[in-house]
Amino acid sequence: MSEMRTRNRALAGVVLTAALLAGTATPVAAAPLVLAGGHVDVIDVDYAAGALTVDVLDGTGTTDVERNPSDVLFRVPDTAKITVPGGSAWSFLGTGGHAWVLPQASTAGLLWAGWNTAEVPTGVFQNNRVTFRLTSVSGPAGFSIYTVSGGTPTVLFDSGDGLPDSLNVNRNTHAHANWGFDAAGTYTVTFEVTGKLAATGATVTSGAKAFTFEVLP
Template sequence: MSQLTNSIVAVLTAATLAVAPTPAPDGLTQTLDPNQSVASGRAVLEKGHVDLGPRYRDGDWTIQIHDDTAVPPVWRKLSDVVLRVRDAAVERVPDDPAYAFVGQPPGTPVHVVPQTQNQDVVWVGWNTQDPGVMAAISRGVTMNLLGVQGPGGVVVYLQSGNLGAPQVLWDSTKPFPQPLWVETNTHTHANWIFAKPGVYLVAVEFTAELLDGKQVTGRETLRIAVGDSTPVDDAFTAVYTGSLPGTGATPSPAAVAEPDDGGSPLLVGVLVGAGAVLVVALIWVLVRGARIRRRALDQEESA
């Protein structure tokens, strides 16, 4: 059966943001060592398990690659990593209307990083399991697709275990940004479809609210070389030239700065202006009342 139709993960209901589901216990359970080091130097990852995710250390919020192919596992900077999707990942688009979102005719060969692991293909997921992140936030993060630069379209989708309808999370043919809400302590894998071989640059952003109400945001570019004939060096040297949307989570009420003891200058101005209007109105009422009383006295004297 095609890798496009036998992937397994739990799918949750989408809310205001599309929600990246938290998978059921199916081999994805993991705990990250808080002392894992950050490796230096370039790395080409073409087989094995890797995750994209945020890290929080000493007040510094970053996006890194958790490389589980290394022994012991390490974190890597995105600028040091190229994910290579070999031709072993080629699948053909199913002849099924449910997969029309792929944007290719049935039978078209495409490169697929599957949701369930293929030992011959790099297995790309994401997690919010860095111990520093879990200690610093309470709810989760917003994972944003900001843009894709490459020779073809990119689609990321989930397939439920009962072969239900695919749930599209990201689609490079749609407007950006494309946000996903990811709960804390989540580890998820999805299907990644690349329409054509070549170098892809995927701009991503992770935003969260810390326990103290502070907003943190990190942006990075994921480098992917699709196809055996695509030079890895081209992926390392490629530069994202497109424009990126301004994003970032909307601050919650707890994160909005409170005015100092002097109050807001605008509020003070409004109060002063309102007071002046009330004074003028009161004077006008008093003057008018005095005129009416004077006119009444004059009429009594005339009578």
Template sequence: MRSTPRRLLVVSAIGAALVASAVPAQAQVATASRLVLAAGHVDVVDVEYEDGVLEIGVHDETVDPGVEREPDDVLFKVKREARTTVPTDPAFGFLGAPGAPVWILPEAQDESLLWPGLSSEELEAGVFSGDAVTLSVVRVVGPGQLAVYTENAVGQPNLLIDSGDGTPDTIGLNVGGHLHANWAFDQAGTYTVKVKAIATLAASGQRVSSETVNLRFVVKS
């Protein structure tokens, strides 16, 4: 279990500024409305089930100890340093034309960039059918497309989410699990990624769903 309370914290602008002072300036910046997270480990989706309610929060580990935040209180920054080009390998065609610019938050940690994770660590075994939940990317709103993918041992992609071929898309998460992947944006600008969690209760067969939450990313050119 994490050492921090598992309830969602509503972070005011003043509170965000106090938290930001505990970490390097490049990692967090408090704005008037949202805390900007720009570097370090953050579970951008943290699925929990409490008092019969499935919820999605953001687990921020850029501070020590880590804290739970409301998605609406956070802005994820994709820095200029994340910009690269689409590989020539046709397997990466979902990112765009070879040589075109693409901004990638990588699967393996780069300490200068945001390292986004997907967490179901706090979910208990036996509660949901198959000990699994489904993360649904309901819609991606922005100037370009979002692709989320992992790479195998020889560098070939396994595509999880591709807003370029339509949404919703889904990712299966195992109870007690933690997933990192590459998050790729093909245009600079601001994106809203609408997600929700869905599961089936093992005891009753009842389908439960979280509210749809908005994950906001700003991609710097």
């Protein structure tokens, strides 16, 4: 009987130890949601209750969903690879001769990436606009955002010529552009959105928001 009690106490100790360890274990982070094709507003700006916020507006499904940028991985497949046009106007896409581009126009099999300030109320910010700031880029090569008209590019952001870069964006804007990556690999692109309040002149900010892009070779 004594031997059985000893065994039972030992077993109880093992169970208790396991329970304690389970209670203090670090939870495993959920894998990010991969977005690989369809409409997405990478920078979705909202202002409410005194807070300027930035989310990802995921329009790749049947219903638009706002997501935390840290919960999303944007995938750029090999079909986004292009030959960089000749001429100095295109030098921002690097010197490798190729770049990976999410295009300005909707294209099957690729993300149609843009931004949205439709949820910024009128009269809140000076000149009814906010400012997008590209503050840092971590990755194997350069990152840029640009538009093309008549075959000529207009560069909006370019990590290759120094950061930060800024762009003033009017409220109630929904726009798309080309998102360019100079090489395959994983990029972390950090934006901050700011605005000056019309009533006080004070600057409010969304804080730094990091977006991750996986560019496949």
